[in-house]
Each structure stands twice: as C-alpha cells, then as structure tokens.
Amino acid sequence: MTAVRDLSxxxxxxxxxxxxxxxxxxSPALELDRDGAAVTALELGSHTGxxxxxxxxxxxxxxxMAEVALDELVGEALVFxxxxxxxxxxxxxxxxxAALPEGVLPDALPPIVVVDTGWWRWFGEERALRHPSLDxxxxxELVARGVHVLAVDTLSPDPTDAAGTTSxxxxxxxxxxxxxxxxxxxxxxxxxHRVRVGFFPLRLGVDGAPVRAVAFDG
Numbered sequence: 001m002t003a004v005r006d007l008s009x010x011x012x013x014x015x016x017x018x019x020x021x022x023x024x025x026x027s028p029a030l031e032l033d034r035d036g037a038a039v040t041a042l043e044l045g046s047h048t049g050x051x052x053x054x055x056x057x058x059x060x061x062x063x064x065m066a067e068v069a070l071d072e073l074v075g076e077a078l079v080f081x082x083x084x085x086x087x088x089x090x091x092x093x094x095x096x097x098a099a100l101p102e103g104v105l106p107d108a109l110p111p112i113v114v115v116d117t118g119w120w121r122w123f124g125e126e127r128a129l130r131h132p133s134l135d136x137x138x139x140x141e142l143v144a145r146g147v148h149v150l151a152v153d154t155l156s157p158d159p160t161d162a163a164g165t166t167s168x169x170x171x172x173x174x175x176x177x178x179x180x181x182x183x184x185x186x187x188x189x190x191x192x193h194r195v196r197v198g199f200f201p202l203r204l205g206v207d208g209a210p211v212r213a214v215a216f217d218g
Contacts, residue, residue: 006010007185007213008050008196009123010091016124018155021045023165034198046208057207058094059172063178066205073149073211074198077112079191085117085132088159092135100193116188120153123184133159136169136204143177150174151182151199151213185213 009015013026022045030039045063047053052073055062080099082091084143094099096115097105120132139157142150150157150170157170174181181200196216 002215005187005191005215005217006213006214007187009120009184011044011049011210015049016128017045018047019129019160021047024048027094028125031171038127041128044210046204046206046210047183048210050184050186050213051182051208051210052201053171053175053183053208055175055178055180055208056207058168059209062175064205064207065201065209066203068180068201070200073182073200075112075196077114077151077195077197078106078110079114079116079188079193081116081189081193081194082132083118083119085119087127087130087132089132090135091115091117092138096138096160100138101120105145105218107145109147110172112145112151113142114151114153114191114195114197115157116153116189116191118153118190120184120186120191121161123186128155129160129162131160133156133157136173139170139173143179145171145181149182149199151185151197153185153188156183157181167216181188182211188215191215192207 017026025043028036029041032038033082054065056064134157163206199211201211
C-alpha cells in the first residue's frame with residue numbers, strides 16, 4: 001500500500017497570509033441543528049496557505065489555474081534540505097548542491113524540485129516574514145536544467161517585505177517562462193532526496209489556488 005504524507009498547512013480562520021493578501025475567514029452559513037446540514041462560508045485569497053502560483057499571477061495573459069494540467073504538478077521530485085540558513089539569507093546553487101548527498105547539482109534535474117529551508121516551522125509566526133530566498137540567477141539555472149515546478153516551504157521564493165513588495169525576480173524567472181511555483185509546503189523534514197509528490201489545486205480560472213500537497217511513499 002502507498003503511504004501518503006500531507007505537505008499542506010491547514011486552512012483556518014485568521015491564518016497567516018502574504019502581506020496585503022485577503023484575510024481568511026471561515027464562518028457557519030448553515031448549521032446542522034437549525035438547517036439540517038452544515039455548510040461553511042469561506043472568504044480567502046487565491047494564494048492562501050499551501051498554494052500554487054499560475055503564470056497569470058505575475059504575467060499578463062499568462063495561464064490560469066484552469067489551464068494548468070494536473071500532470072504538471074505530479075511526479076518525481078528532487079528535495080533539497082538546507083540547514084542553518086539565517087533570517088533573510090539568500091541561497092543559490094552552492095547551497096543547493098551542498099544539500100545533496102553527492103554534493104553536486106545534476107546537469108539534468110527532474111521537473112519538480114522541493115526546497116526545505118526549515119521555515120515551514122515558523123508559519124503563523126512573525127519570523128515567517130524573515131524567510132530565506134532563492135537567488136534569481138540560481139532560479140534561472142534550475143529552469144535551464146529542466147525544472148518546471150519550484151516548491152518552497154516559505155511565503156515566497158523571493159524576499160518578503162512586511163509592507164508588501166512589487167519586485168518578484170524569481171517569480172519573473174519561473175512564471176515568465178510559463179512554469180509554476182508552489183509556496184508554503186509544510187512538513188518536509190525527513191523527506192528522501194528523491195520522492196514522488198503531487199500538488200492538487202482547486203480548478204479556478206484565476207491566478208492561483210490552494211492545494212493539497214502530498215508526498216507518496218511506495
């Protein structure tokens with residue numbers, strides 16, 4: 001039997017969101033005792049919790065989530081476990097290579113990579129805003145070596161400013177090339193360096209969507 005490991009943050013009322021994004025509110029719309037069925041009203045942004053960025057997120061005329069095929073978001077992944085990164089650190093190819101058992105970044109990479117900075121532990125706390133970020137030049141090299149989906153355990157692969165930002169160089173690299181970004185993956189500690197993963201988004205015709213992120217063992 002295949003074991004499934006959940007890599008998603010739960011969606012909850014008042015949860016952490018990217019600065020400037022809509023707040024998350026969950027409230028009863030129908031109640032079992034009163035209405036015979038329970039239904040919850042959801043108010044949230046398209047980039048809530050663990051979610052995928054479609055190209056339309058930062059690219060005019062880019063693909064929406066409704067145009068992204070599920071097979072783009074399921075497959076064998078290479079996992080990088082980065083250790084000892086400081087607040088606001090920038091990591092690049094050297095740090096990624098050092099995180100692999102061989103100490104060398106392969107010339108050909110699988111379509112999906114997952115970066116574990118350890119910052120998923122700080123989701124919901126102020127320190128989440130001080131997460132490490134990926135060097136845009138390293139992002140471009142990952143794409144050149146075959147990466148289609150970049151998944152990170154942080155609010156963004158770009159630096160996050162508590163007051164919001166309008167500069168997204170790593171997004172420009174990935175989404176500008178019609179690729180995808182998954183943000184806020186959780187519970188990635190201990191994943192093998194090679195693992196099959198899946199990111200299953202709501203099929204919304206917009207710029208992104210929350211996902212149920214999983215890793216498959218077996």
